[in-house]
Amino acid sequence: MEDEEAEAVLKAVGRQIKVWREAAGLKQAELGKRIRYSEEMVSSVERGRRSPKPDFLDGADEVLGAGGKLSAMKEDVEKAQYPKNVRDLAKLEDEAIEMGAYSNHHIHGLLQTTEYAQALYAMRRPAYAEEEIDRLVAARMARKTVFDRTPRPLITFVQEEVTLRRPIGGKMVLRKQLEHLLEIGQLRHIEIQVMPTDRDEEHAGMAGPFRLLKLQNGKTLGHLEVQLHSRLVSDPREVQILEMRYGMIRSQALSPRESQAFIKQVLGEET
Numbered sequence: 348m349e350d351e352e353a354e355a356v357l358k359a360v361g362r363q364i365k366v367w368r369e370a371a372g373l374k375q376a377e378l379g380k381r382i383r384y385s386e387e388m389v390s391s392v393e394r395g396r397r398s399p400k401p402d403f404l405d406g407a408d409e410v411l412g413a414g415g416k417l418s419a420m421k422e423d424v425e426k427a428q429y430p431k432n433v434r435d436l437a438k439l440e441d442e443a444i445e446m447g448a449y450s451n452h453h454i455h456g457l458l459q460t461t462e463y464a465q466a467l468y469a470m471r472r473p474a475y476a477e478e479e480i481d482r483l484v485a486a487r488m489a490r491k492t493v494f495d496r497t498p499r500p501l502i503t504f505v506q507e508e509v510t511l512r513r514p515i516g517g518k519m520v521l522r523k524q525l526e527h528l529l530e531i532g533q534l535r536h537i538e539i540q541v542m543p544t545d546r547d548e549e550h551a552g553m554a555g556p557f558r559l560l561k562l563q564n565g566k567t568l569g570h571l572e573v574q575l576h577s578r579l580v581s582d583p584r585e586v587q588i589l590e591m592r593y594g595m596i597r598s599q600a601l602s603p604r605e606s607q608a609f610i611k612q613v614l615g616e617e618t
Contacts, residue, residue, distance in 0.1 A: 350431040352427075352431065352434070353427040353434075354395060356423055356427040357392075357395040357396075357397075357398055357424070357427055358394075358395030359395075360392075360399065360404075360420050360423065360424055361392050361393040361394055361395040362393070362395075363416070363417065364389075364392060364399070364407055364411075364417060365393040367407070367412075367413050367416075368389075368393075368407075368411060370411075371410070371411045371412065373410075373411070375389040375390050375393070376389075378407065378410060381406070381410045382402075382403060382406030382407055382410055384403060384406075388403075398424055398427065398428055399424060401421050401425075404417050404420055404421050404424070405417075405418050405421075425485070425489075428482055428485075434486075436490070436570065436577075437489070437490050439560050439562070439568065439570075439579075440490060440493045440560065441493065441496070442560075442562045442563055442564075443493075443500050443560045443561060443562055443563075444498075444500050444501070444561055444562070444563055445500055445501045445502075445559075445560075445561040446493075446500060446501070446502045446503070446558065446559065446560050446561070447502075447503045447504075447505075447558065447559045447593050447597075448503070448504050448505070448557075448558045448559075449504075449505045449556055449557055449558075449593060449596050450504070450505070450506050450510055450556050451507040451509070451510070451542075451555065451556050452507075452509075452510065452556065453467060453513065453515060454506065454510050454511075454515075454528070455504055455506065456487050456490070457490060457491060457493065457494075457502070457504075458504060458506075458528060458531060459487065459524070460520070460523055460524050460527050461484060461488055462516055462523060462524075463515060463516055463520055463521075463523075463524045464483075464484045464487050464488070465480060465484050465516070466515050466516025466520055467515055467516075468480045468483050468484060494531070494534065494537070499535075499536040500536065501538075502536060502537050502538070503537075503538045503539075503540070503597065504537075504538070504539045504540065505540045505541075505542055505552070505593075505596050505597060505600050506528075506539065506540070506541055506542065507542050507544070507552075508542060508544045508609075508613075509544060511525060511541065511609075511610060511613045512613060518617060521617060522614065522617050525610055525613060525614045525617065528610055529607060529610055529611065529614070532603065532606070532607055532610075538603045539603060539606055539607075539610075540597060540600040540601055540602065540603055540606045541600060541601045541605075541609045541610065542596065542599065542600040542601070543600075543601065546599055546600075549599055550596075550599060551592045551595035551596050551599065552592065554592070555571075555573065556571075556572070557569055557571050557589055557592075557593075558570040558571075559586075559589055559590060559593055566581075567586050567590065568580060568581055568586065569581075569585065569586050
């Protein structure tokens with residue numbers, strides 16, 4: 348396990364399965380046979396060493412007569428499998444009343460389609476295993492619930508023009524990604540802006556991508572991702588610099604309406 352929080356969740360789920368199994372008077376091998384899993388798998392799940400799949404929990408719930416209590420743990424188990432930095436970021440997004448992000452190399456994670464995210468993770472080196480790619484993509488897609496929660500947070504994005512043209516995953520994947528941007532951009536609490544490449548004389552984003560999150564308690568945090576490192580910025584002086592830069596970046600970029608037209612233009616070129 349990569350962190351204590353996730354390990355604690357899986358151990359708690361494992362203990363519950365063991366309690367229900369023993370109450371039903373079944374051995375691990377007997378439970379495994381009924382739900383079509385090996386005795387070793389049942390043992391590993393009960394010890395919190397392996398993560399039970401949804402069908403494992405559903406099967407155990409039915410066989411042990413748990414009345415939905417084991418099946419209800421599927422969401423907790425799923426979240427426990429996500430990387431810790433993703434879970435921590437998702438918690439902050441849930442607390443935010445306003446978020447802003449500047450991206451200069453690829454489409455921002457919250458705006459990505461499943462196919463785009465899969466292609467992006469498949470490009471990583473050293474290469475990820477397919478199972479790891481699926482886990483990371485699922486974690487990224489799960490964060491999109493921030494678009495639907497109430498009250499709605501104000502979320503703004505500034506994308507460099509090159510991110511709209513780089514064919515990550517191929518032309519069809521890029522086309523669907525651009526269509527998704529146009530769809531998301533129609534939401535009243537979402538604003539997407541494009542920074543044209545010809546903004547060469549005045550550009551406040553040359554130091555790289557970053558995010559800002561304004562929380563319900565009035566505090567503002569920055570978030571930076573560079574190569575192998577992901578870091579929160581909490582120092583008020585550093586956050587103030589990021590806020591200043593983001594304000595300038597937004598003023599230098601195309602307006603949301605102009606950006607929608609620009610994305611449509613790029614989409615037409617990809618046809």
